Amino acid sequence: MTRRARGAGPPTMADVARAAGVSSMTVSRALRRDAAVNEETRAAILDAAERLGYVFDATAASLRARRTDFIAATIPSINNANFADTVRGLTDGLAARGYQVLLGYTNYDMAEEERLVEQLLRRRPEAIVVTGGRHTARTRTLLAKAGIPVVETWDLPDEPIGSVVGFSNADAVEAMVDRFVAAGFRRIAFLGGDAARDTRGTDRRRGFLRAMAKHGLDAARLIAGGTPPISMREGAAAMAALLDRLPDTELVICVSDLAAFGALTECQRRGLAVPETIAIAGFGDYDIAGISVPTLTTIDPFPREIGRRAAELILGLLDGTVTGPRIVAIMPQLRPGGSALLPDADGAGRANAETAQKSPSAP
Amino acid sequence: MTRRARGAGPPTMADVARAAGVSSMTVSRALRRDAAVNEETRAAILDAAERLGYVFDATAASLRARRTDFIAATIPSINNANFADTVRGLTDGLAARGYQVLLGYTNYDMAEEERLVEQLLRRRPEAIVVTGGRHTARTRTLLAKAGIPVVETWDLPDEPIGSVVGFSNADAVEAMVDRFVAAGFRRIAFLGGDAARDTRGTDRRRGFLRAMAKHGLDAARLIAGGTPPISMREGAAAMAALLDRLPDTELVICVSDLAAFGALTECQRRGLAVPETIAIAGFGDYDIAGISVPTLTTIDPFPREIGRRAAELILGLLDGTVTGPRIVAIMPQLRPGGSALLPDADGAGRANAETAQKSPSAP
């Protein structure tokens, strides 16, 4: 009745209803495929909507229906192919069901993550995905009390907040070191960042240390390449430092493929043969690992699969198919390359794709 | 009065108000820094909110205040460092002022872009940023009629929808070819994708063709490497095809650094010296360009700057500082590397950072 003094903002359902000679409830129904509306009526309504340039207001619908169709997600950086792949897997799985991913990045900073999570929760997402299992106490509280499914990824936290889709970074590197030690390597270095900012990087180093200790090997060859996450360039600089200080090193395990590739280029610049003179391994199975000369021996953590599984889990949790939190274990796979040779073994393969999900009685 | 039968959903402002013994209007004021509220009252309110675990509902606020604080943005792919950089520039500029970027990716598909834009507009963003200047007719209409600032990026469209922050991909490549021709190169190939899906890639090829024609050179050395955007691996395969079919090629200009790096690795595999036997140039100034051996000669389109400028422009448009659409020209910069040698010239430098923005009487 007070409606549209013309130019009082974009047209609303009431405007469309008036133009089509029906009630706005009928318009509401016609705009969704499900509801029962006479086909002629619907056509007239869609026509009127098109003529008026009507655009559905999801904000109003969300408020009333108590469904925003938002799924929040936080990643450390948007500029990382691994996390981008996870977001792709997540988005593709959720978009098909009408959900929209509300993405934010934390810049590898837990305080920033806290701010971001707080901001995202104000949008009333129906579920939230975070990267990693380490958060500020307040972030944990916010997530735990949000009353929505929470999925931690890229880690296997000791005390999950809710569900988990991830793997142990420490275990993955430990297993890799085991393989190299079995292959005869002894003087092994770890090249990573110099701070605990990147918790996954820190976990990988922990796995290295644990493995070396287990095998009774000297784990003092730790090269810090700068503030995590370290770039290709920093990887190269760190490799230079390593070659200067510990030239007898046989193998360098890098916190990521980016660092590993940088390290490889440093060897190329110095004319050192990889893997003959010094071997290099990475982590992440980035594109570069498969195309560099030599290719990089690395670990594939199935980033896209992580996103896909998280989406699947969330959909199940939201429609009631899945009840209670779940722990979905991803099994990272060693991908042998030319940068660090390993004798044949089980090695390659995509066992992960068919892996069943473990579901212990989660917290 | 009907309020909270306990457990009837998350606490609302009314709950906080009751707990603090004030009206919900006072809570609303206390939760924003601006409004005038007695300091003791505010403290009591914040305390009550914390105790109750109150989380502000941005959906309700958006509906009433007619301000969502959303800025929509679409990029072709989340898995591309160039676009990721633009998103970073954009997000950083906007988050500082309380806006949240609502991001979607089109997968380099105009029909997908249309769906995405339509979906994003339903969220009532206060401005929208899209990548490129080519869209479906319907997308153009939707954007033009949305009644919000529209910014097209990474291109310099002939008929902008609203504002623009970008550059001519064709001109950038043409200028690069000019430099190479001046340096004596004649048998020059272009390595790109095989479809028009990636409009920026197509524009770059167009710039190549135009330049070759201008110099009276044979522009038939066109190598298609697969569905755009082409990967490092596809770049390598395309280079292999080129080396087999046109082994006398002196220089290969690649649609992106990723393709260029792939091409470089193919040469390494074949023992061909780059740049001595064959020279390679890329586009994008990705990280790989600065660290590969040799480094890549490339063009820096200042991706982050594009995002930063778009954010700046949007803020100005929203607060009225800037009126009407603006065209912000970004000046891509040739970055000489080792993969294709050029005689010294103006070449390097960061002229762009200080560039003033052109503001013709835009449409």
Next chain:
DNA sequence: TTGAAAGCGCTAACAT
């Protein structure tokens, strides 16, 4: 500095 009333644009719930 605080409060009361009204309503943003939609849809749940109930009618017919």
Next chain:
DNA sequence: ATGTTAGCGCTTTCAA
């Protein structure tokens, strides 16, 4: 198949 009523949780507006 369609309509009526009410109200989601905030903020605008006006008043005190």
